[in-house]
Amino acid sequence: MFEKKTTRIIFFLGSLRAGGKERRLIELLTYLKKKGNYKMMVVLTEDVIHFPDFHKLGVKCTVLEKSLSKYDPTIFYKFYKVCKSFKPNLIHSWGAVQSFYSLPAVKMLNIPLVNSQITAAPPQAMRSSFSKLIDNANFKYSKLIISNSKAGLNAFSPPLEKSKVIYNGINLNRFKNLPTSEEMRSKYGIKTPYAVAMVASISPNKDYDRFVRVAEKVTALRNDVTFIGIGGYCDGDEKYKELVDLTESRPRIVFSGVIDEVEALVNACDIGILFSNKEVHGEGISNSIMEYMSLAKPVIANNAGGTSEILRDKVSGFLVDEESDDELAAMVLELIDNQEKREGFGQKGREIIENVFSLEKMGESFEKAYMQALSSTGYEVETFQEVYSNNF
The missing domain is CATH 3.40.50.2000 (Glycogen Phosphorylase B;)
Known part of the structure; x- marks a missing residue:
C-alpha cells in the first residue's frame, strides 16, 4: 500500500x-x-x-x-x-x-x-x-x-x-449528551406537555405566516401545545418584530431567535415543522428536516424542492401541498393524540438518516x-x- x-x-x-x-x-x-x-x-x-x-x-x-x-x-x-x-x-x-x-x-x-x-x-x-x-x-x-x-x-x-x-x-454525535428536555423547556418558557418546533430563518424563503396561522388554530382548540420558532433574522427586520409582538398576547407561540442549542431545544419538542415559501424558494435537502429526523421527531413539511427526497409521506411524517390551515392543524393534533404514530414516524425518520444521510x-x-x-x-x-x- x-x-x-x-x-x-x-x-x-x-x-x-x-x-x-x-x-x-x-x-x-x-x-x-x-x-x-x-x-x-x-x-x-x-x-x-x-x-x-x-x-x-x-x-x-x-x-x-x-x-x-x-x-x-x-x-x-x-x-x-x-x-x-x-x-x-x-x-x-x-x-x-x-x-x-x-x-x-x-x-x-x-x-x-x-x-x-x-x-x-x-x-x-x-x-x-x-x-x-x-x-x-x-x-x-x-x-x-x-x-x-x-x-x-x-x-x-x-x-x-x-x-x-x-x-x-449529518454527524449523529451532535445529538448525544444533550441537556434534558425539562431544562430546555424551562429555559425557553414551554409550560405545556407538548411542543411543536419550526427551525428556519425569518426570511422570504420561509413561510412563518403559515406556521403562525396553524399555531393559532391549534392553540385556540387546545391549551396543552406550544409552538416555537427557532432561527435567525436581520436586525430591524419587520417580520421578526411582527412575530415577537404577536407572542406578547399568545404565550403558547414563542420565538427564540438565534440560539446555540438548537438540537437540545428540538429534542425537547414533539413535532418538527418546515413551511417553505414555494413562490420564491425550493429547498435542497433541509438541514432542519435532517435534525428533526435525527432526533426521531415526526415531520410536517410542504413539498418544496428536494423535501420529497428525504421526507416520506405517511412514513416519517406528512408531506403537504395545498392543504388548508385547518387540515394542517388536524395533522398536528393527530400526531399529538396518537403517540404510537408520532413515535413510529420519528423512528422511521431516524432510520432514513442512518441509512441514507x-x-x-x-x-x-x-x-x-x-x-x-x-x-x-x-x-x-x-x-x-x-x-x-x-x-x-
Whole structure:
C-alpha cells in the first residue's frame, strides 16, 4: 500500500453564519479532519462565524474583507493571492458569487474547481438573467458541479456530464449528551406537555405566516401545545418584530431567535415543522428536516424542492401541498393524540438518516468527487485508488 498523500483544499464561501450549507460544510470538515490526509483552509468574504464547533477543528480561516461593494471586484485578486500562497490541489466553492470570484485562480493556476453552489431549487422565474450568466460561467469552468438534491439539478440545469448529487450528511454525535428536555423547556418558557418546533430563518424563503396561522388554530382548540420558532433574522427586520409582538398576547407561540442549542431545544419538542415559501424558494435537502429526523421527531413539511427526497409521506411524517390551515392543524393534533404514530414516524425518520444521510456517506461521496476532479490534472490518482479502494 502506498503512503497516503496529503491533499490541499481551499473551501470558499461567504460566511459561516447559521445556515444549511454552512452546517453542511462544518460536517464535511469534521469528517475530512478525522481522515488525517487533508490540509485545509477556509476562505470567507465576511468575518461571521456562528458555529463554535468550527474553532475546535483547528482549520485555518482567512477573511477577504470587502472594500468596495457587495460584488467587490478586488476579491478576484485577493483570492488569487491566497491560492498562490496556499497552493491548493483543489478549490471547493460553496456559493455562486464565490465560485465566480475563484475563476481567475482556476484558470491561471490550473486548479480544479469543485462547485457546490447548488443548495436549493428555486423556481425559474426567481432567477435573474444576471444570475444565470454567472451560473453559466461558473459551470463552464467547474470540474464538477455538486447539488445536494435532484431537485436542485433540475432547477439549475448544469451540464449533466459533470454534475452529481451528494446528499447532506449529518454527524449523529451532535445529538448525544444533550441537556434534558425539562431544562430546555424551562429555559425557553414551554409550560405545556407538548411542543411543536419550526427551525428556519425569518426570511422570504420561509413561510412563518403559515406556521403562525396553524399555531393559532391549534392553540385556540387546545391549551396543552406550544409552538416555537427557532432561527435567525436581520436586525430591524419587520417580520421578526411582527412575530415577537404577536407572542406578547399568545404565550403558547414563542420565538427564540438565534440560539446555540438548537438540537437540545428540538429534542425537547414533539413535532418538527418546515413551511417553505414555494413562490420564491425550493429547498435542497433541509438541514432542519435532517435534525428533526435525527432526533426521531415526526415531520410536517410542504413539498418544496428536494423535501420529497428525504421526507416520506405517511412514513416519517406528512408531506403537504395545498392543504388548508385547518387540515394542517388536524395533522398536528393527530400526531399529538396518537403517540404510537408520532413515535413510529420519528423512528422511521431516524432510520432514513442512518441509512441514507449519514456523515460517512456524504464524506465518502465527496472524497470520490475530489478524486474524480483531480484525475485529469496529473495528480497521483493511483495513490487514492490504492489507499481507498477498500472503503469505496
